[in-house]
Each structure stands twice: as C-alpha cells, then as structure tokens.
Amino acid sequence: MQLAIRIKTEDGEIEAVTENISANGILFSGESLPAVDSRIEFTIDMPASVMGSASDVSIHCTGRVVRHQVKGDLKQAAAIIDEYFLKA
Amino acid sequence: MDFSSNAAPEGMETELDGTPAIRVILADSQAIYRVGMKKVFALEDDIRVVAQAETLTHLYTALQRFPTDVVVLEGQLIAGTVNAIPELVRRAPDAKLIVQVVESDETNTVELYRRGVRGVVPRSISPDLLIKCVRKIADGETWIDNQSISWVIEAYRAQASSLTSPRSQPKLSKKELAIISCITRGMRNKEIAYQIGTTEQVIKNYLRKVYDKLGVSDRLELALYCLHHQILKKYNSEPEDVLLAAPEANGGARTAKV
Numbered sequence: 001m002q003l004a005i006r007i008k009t010e011d012g013e014i015e016a017v018t019e020n021i022s023a024n025g026i027l028f029s030g031e032s033l034p035a036v037d038s039r040i041e042f043t044i045d046m047p048a049s050v051m052g053s054a055s056d057v058s059i060h061c062t063g064r065v066v067r068h069q070v071k072g073d074l075k076q077a078a079a080i081i082d083e084y085f086l087k088a
Numbered sequence: 089m090d091f092s093s094n095a096a097p098e099g100m101e102t103e104l105d106g107t108p109a110i111r112v113i114l115a116d117s118q119a120i121y122r123v124g125m126k127k128v129f130a131l132e133d134d135i136r137v138v139a140q141a142e143t144l145t146h147l148y149t150a151l152q153r154f155p156t157d158v159v160v161l162e163g164q165l166i167a168g169t170v171n172a173i174p175e176l177v178r179r180a181p182d183a184k185l186i187v188q189v190v191e192s193d194e195t196n197t198v199e200l201y202r203r204g205v206r207g208v209v210p211r212s213i214s215p216d217l218l219i220k221c222v223r224k225i226a227d228g229e230t231w232i233d234n235q236s237i238s239w240v241i242e243a244y245r246a247q248a249s250s251l252t253s254p255r256s257q258p259k260l261s262k263k264e265l266a267i268i269s270c271i272t273r274g275m276r277n278k279e280i281a282y283q284i285g286t287t288e289q290v291i292k293n294y295l296r297k298v299y300d301k302l303g304v305s306d307r308l309e310l311a312l313y314c315l316h317h318q319i320l321k322k323y324n325s326e327p328e329d330v331l332l333a334a335p336e337a338n339g340g341a342r343t344a345k346v
Contacts, residue, residue, distance in 0.1 A: 021312055023304075057273055057311075059311055088274050
C-alpha cells in the first residue's frame with residue numbers, strides 16, 4: 001500500500017512514500033533517507049470517510065532504520081517498527 | 089463432580105424394550121440447572137444421567153470414567169477456550185455434544201458446529217424440547233434451528249467462495265466489524281468488552297478469528313487492512329446497534345498490542 005507520509009528523523013522531517021508496511025516494519029522511498037540505525041517517527045492518517053468513524057484516526061509509529069537499498073531509480077529504506085499506537 | 093446417585097454401574101444401563109438407555113452427563117457450573125435437568129430426565133425411562141460435572145476438568149474425568157452417549161454442556165464452561173470442543177471429541181469420540189447458550193450468536197454457533205457439536209440449544213429451552221433434542225442426537229441426528237442452518241450454510245458458502253476465489257474479501261459478522269471499528273479507534277480489549285457488553289476474553293477470541301480471516305497479525309496490520317480495503321466504510325454507513333457509543337471523550341492515545 002503506497003501512502004504519503006512525513007517522517008521525523010534526528011535531522012528533521014522528510015517526505016516519503018510507503019512501499020510496504022507490516023507489523024514488523026516499513027519499507028519506504030524518498031529523496032533523502034534517514035541514516036541506518038537512526039530513530040524515526042511517523043504517523044499514518046486514516047480519514048474518517050474511509051474508516052467510517054466520526055473523526056479521523058491515525059497510527060503513530062516509532063522505529064529505527066535498518067538498511068538502505070536501491071530499486072530502479074528509487075532510493076528506499078527499511079525500518080523496524082518498535083512501537084505503535086492507534087489514536088482517535 | 090457428582091457421580092449421580094441414580095447412576096447405574098458401568099454396563100448395567102437400564103433397558104427399555106431392549107433399547108439401551110441414553111447415558112447423559114450434565115456439565116454445568118450452576119447446580120440449579122444440573123438439578124433441574126436431572127429431574128426432567130429422571131421422568132424418562134430411556135434417559136439416564138450417569139454423572140454431573142461443574143467444571144471442564146470434572147467433565148474430562150467423568151467422560152473417562154463413564155461411557156456416555158450425550159453430554160449436555162453449558163456454553164459458559166467452554167467460554168474463552170479454543171480447543172475444548174475438539175478435546176472433548178478427541179477424548180470421547182462416541183459422546184455427542186449439546187451446548188446450551190444464553191444467546192445465539194452467528195460466529196459462535198457456526199464455530200461450535202464446525203468443531204463437532206451436534207446441537208446448540210438455548211439455555212431457556214423447554215424440558216420437552218430438551219428431551220426430544222437428547223433423543224434425536226443420541227440417535228445420530230444433528231439438532232439445529234432454522235436460523236443456525238442459515239448461518240452454517242452461509243459460512244459454508246463463504247468458505248467455498250474463498251477457496252474458489254482467494255482474493256475475495258472474507259465475510260465478517262456485524263459483531264466482528266463492530267470490534268474492528270473499536271480497535272481502529274485505539275480502544276483496549278477491556279473497553280471494547282464494556283462497550284459491546286461482553287467479556288475481555290470473548291473479545292480476544294473474536295480478534296483471533298478476525299486476524300485469521302483477514303490474514304493479519306496484529307492491530308497495526310488490521311488497521312492498515314481496513315484502510316486499504318475500506319471494510320469499515322460500508323459497515324459504518326449501515327449503522328448497527330452493536331456499535332453503541334462514540335470514542336472516549338479524553339481521546340487519549342493508547343499503546344496498541346494484541
């Protein structure tokens with residue numbers, strides 16, 4: 001599932017697009033990537049219109065980058081999700 | 089455990105017109121139900137209560153000790169367990185199980201029949217109907233009401249459909265959707281149980297089934313699945329009574345682990 005997200009890194013915020021997310025981790029692509037072993041935070045917004053809820057809900061995740069890779073002309077980073085919480 | 093005073097010794101069951109009596113174990117946590125059912129069955133020449141059990145452990149022991157044709161089992165005794173029915177079937181393959189439930193529920197009813205129960209009856213069943221049910225089931229039949237037949241056939245169709253087109257979306261019951269909706273709003277199992285009006289253990293059981301159906305492993309994947317497939321959009325456009333209240337006013341974030 002491809003979603004546009006903003007990732008908080010130790011060096012500021014970056015824009016990225018998710019390539020794959022599971023309970024274990026996230027693969028995302030972006031112009032600039034956070035360093036391997038650095039901590040990241042990001043929030044996935046889930047609109048009320050899609051989730052059928054009264055207000056928007058979100059998933060806030062914290063994790064750490066474990067590797068970089070290049071696929072075609074995309075620069076990608078894989079991160080482990082250490083913790084998450086759902087927020088309404 | 090009460091090995092009933094009127095229980096005949098093994099191999100000496102009453103016979104009526106050459107027909108062996110139906111040997112019944114009453115498994116119920118409430119003595120008043122056991123006493124009541126025993127009195128009901130005592131009037132029938134062809135039904136003999138061989139033992140009573142007030143816990144699942146006692147039932148296992150009774151099944152080991154007494155050859156049994158039918159077990160009348162209180163649904164609450166197996167609440168929160170996953171393998172109790174298969175375990176009972178494994179330990180006593182000849183004993184046929186009737187489960188008494190407080191209220192009919194599609195998911196649980198289908199699951200009970202799927203796991204090997206021969207009959208699901210309401211706790212409020214009339215004595216005459218219970219006797220008829222015991223006889224039919226002892227005779228090898230299945231006792232199932234019209235509503236349950238629909239549920240079971242629907243589950244069978246859904247299963248067949250998912251086998252022939254694996255990409256089709258799994259069918260979720262209204263209660264499962266209500267629970268998923270609560271999960272995506274960050275509610276804890278305890279809070280959901282309170283809102284839905286059931287126990288935390290029941291919510292956990294539902295969640296396991298939902299995870300299996302959708303092929304997800306935790307709340308994060310469940311929420312992402314909902315986002316991707318928009319399964320709650322359709323559900324919430326058709327409001328159901330099972331989903332009662334809005335999210336908590338404090339709106340606090342909650343760490344979400346299964």
